[in-house]
Amino acid sequence: MKINAFKAIRPTAELAEKVASVPYDTINRFEAAKLAENNPYSFLRIIRAEIELAASVDIHDDKVYKHSAENLEKFLDNGTLVMENEPSFYIYRQIMDGHSQSGIVCCCHIDDYENNIIRKHEHVLPAKVEDRTHLIKELNANTGPIFLTYRDKAEIDKLVQEEEANEPLFNFTSEDGVQHTVWKVSDCELLYRYLGEVPLAYVADGHHRAASAVAVGQERRNANPDHNGDEEYNWFVSVLFPATQLKILPYNRIVADFNGMSHEGFLDVIKSRFEFDNVHLPKPTARGSVSMYLAGEWHSFWLGETDDILDADALQDQLLGPILGIEDPKTDKRISFIGGIRGTEELEKLVDTGEHAVAFSMYPVAIEQVMGISDDGQVMPPKSTWFEPKLRSGLFIHSLAD
Secondary structure, three states, rough: OOEOOOOOEEEEEEEEHHHHHOHHHHHHOOOOOOHOOOOOOOOOHHOOOHHOOOOOHHHHHOOHHHHHHHHHHHHHOOOOEEEEOOOOOOOEEEEOOEEEEEEEEEEEEEEEEEEEEEOOOOOHHHHHHHHHHHHHHHHHOOOOEEEEEEEOOOHHHHHHHHHHOOOOOEEEOOOOOOOOEEEEOOOOHHHHHHHHOOOOOOEEOOOOHHHHHHHHHHHHHHHOOOOOOOOOHHHEEEEEEEEHOEEEOOEEEOOEEEOOHHHHHHHHHHEEEEEEEEOOOOOOOOOOOEEEEEEEEEEEEEEEOOOOOOOOHHHHHHHHHOOOOOOOOOOOEEEEEEEEEHHHHHHHHHHHHHOOOOEEEEEOOOHHHHHHHHHHOOOOOOOOOEEEEOOOOOEEEEOOOO
């Protein structure tokens, strides 16, 4: 891998907790406005600048991106954000419900993304890539770090542990109970060496942000007759986590109706095709098991042998498509996806209120499956993985200015 230290634009230690925000794509416009309410330092004012404009302004209007740039400039002018004097790496540790993961904040090279040294497991939507590309160009900066993982390397783990014994740069607990601690790396040389020996990295979360960073880099290198590959536009900010530390939550499914059947008729069809357990658990207990909620009751059934296929694919092929008529889950508006962070109580609520007819609680995908699919050059079905905790935005900004 090609990796690089960078002069981070970051919040002051006193304001880090107020600046740090959830990723732009985990909330809608109104949720973003609510989170930033009464907090003039929220980074949402930069990555979701539409919250400061009239509701009639489309979120993709040029005014939104220009306002983002104005807010970034304002944050720099008033000292909310500062730029480091020297390039550095950082250690970013998150602790959630007793689970701890520590990643290395650095810049990765767009060549590694294009040459499949940084591997992907999902397709990107052009509209989302265009949106973040527009933002990067307007800000002249990468604002959202890409969540990458790699197969563990003991030498890197040891260096990270040693750095974590030092005084942190930031240390705060966000409103969702996740502790965020950041250290500025004291000696970068060994990290350069050991990270450079990592053969492959994998995008865990942030496919659209990564594709956008690459698009901007390609555009700028094509416009630069003196391009040499070292310019800042060739790099994008990332956080590299060892794979064994990551926690993946399920991505559950809910469907609006029974495709013309009554709930009794639907249940009869399901029971005729699948092996049911005599349990009523809201969470499946193993790979290949699904918990289904309808008419106020949980049912557990098996998809059969799924060693060579993801549970989401098996559910689609065996049930959602042939029985419920969901031919394309990416476009069919009868199906929705609920991140596992919301819990199975959210599934019950959505069905009990009549908004949806049936919910499917899935078993979480393993990180080895994600890496294996990426290695094979394949993609996962839509909404297969929910990595938690999410990286906070606004703690590390990478300027594209040389």
